[in-house]
Amino acid sequence: MSTSIWIVVDEDGTGYRVAAPVDDTGQEILGKMQALVRGLIEPIQGLRQVDDIIAWVNEEGALVRNPVRNATATALAVTLGDPNAPAQTYVGPMLVTGSMSVRVLVTGSDGQNITEVPEYFENFLVGMFNIDWKTDEPISVEECVEYMDAAREEVTA
Helix, strand or coil: CCCCEEEEECCCCEEEEEECCCCCCHHHHHHHHHHHHCCCEEECCCCCCCCCEEEEEECCHHHCCCCCECHHHHHHHHHCCCCCCCCCCCECCEEEEECHHHHHHHHCCCHHHCCCCCHHHHHHHHHHHCCEECCCCCECHHHHHHHHHHHHHHHHC
16 A cells, blocks of 8 residues: 655745654644644645645734744635635644545544545646655654754754
């Protein structure tokens, strides 16, 4: 069985391929998704042209002290038809999952229903937004959070 992949694009354009958790309950998966976006999650609205992915951002991202705009998330919303864009600015990391992740969160079922981000969408992100991949192989949610924390420490040092 291959590992399902989520994609995280941090506010600086760095991309991470994250191994989607498979043995967790819906509540644990929600917690991991929130760790990746650094807060309460909300989907970017109106991605009508792509029905097999969901892009998640921090619901209260703009309220954090010194928010940093995520140009990739904001441009993706505009490109794919978010009715709130371009007025809505997304900040912080963006998490992209397969669309089945919503069912996992709603039903609380185990992680076996998680689908990965389709390869075509990963290629679209790379081609459209020139994502700078931090790692070649998928990493855990915890490793991704550590990488993002370290990058923030470098910027503020």
